[in-house]
């Protein structure tokens with residue numbers, strides 16, 4: 008028997024109509040815990056879609072505050088959010104959209120032991136950060152805790168998406184793909200600019216993959232999706248696991 012009440016059946020009816028989700032899948036979503044790191048351009052659509060989709064517990068971490076230059080693309084925030092912490096601002100919007108899900112706003116830059124602890128206590132982590140150091144740290148935590156990681160990035164007209172699942176012995180990790188730890192600095196958007204809806208495209212793709220993972224559907228593990236917004240083209244590359252990867256492998260080249 009379903010434990011969903013009439014209001015929940017109505018709210019999630021368009022999910023329940025999908026045979027791939029149905030009531031069982033929706034109940035899985037409502038019981039699931041998702042961690043979103045970053046409440047900016049990528050984090051905005053991820054946060055809004057996971058809340059509206061009924062992911063039962065969503066933790067959102069960001070230490071930054073909303074500025075005018077963010078509103079070109081960070082759609083979880085508005086003029087009233089200027090100067091407010093981004094996690095808190097997005098959490099308010101998520102709660103207004105769906106008060107039935109629990110939202111935890113962490114107004115910190117997650118790192119070190121705190122990051123490992125948060126990743127380990129969620130069913131999926133969605134990397135919506137904007138710097139290479141944080142991406143590598145999230146990957147290390149996800150591999151250590153065997154929590155699937157949905158990674159997204161967007162700069163200028165170029166977007167990319169990849170899903171890594173450390174529960175799967177064949178899955179590569181983010182470090183297999185980008186082994187050079189110190190290659191890129193902070194804040195690509197601040198440096199290079201980014202097309203406003205590009206972050207919406209990539210963030211929406213991240214939300215799709217997270218929802219599939221949480222309701223037991225196969226996600227796009229082991230594949231890099233590249234989106235060229237300028238030419239309007241998607242490309243897909245198969246990713247191989249590096250057995251010598253310093254994070255998920257032996258750390259020793261053969």
Ligand SMILES: [Zn+2]
Nearest residue numbers: 180183252255
């Ligand atoms: Zn690896």
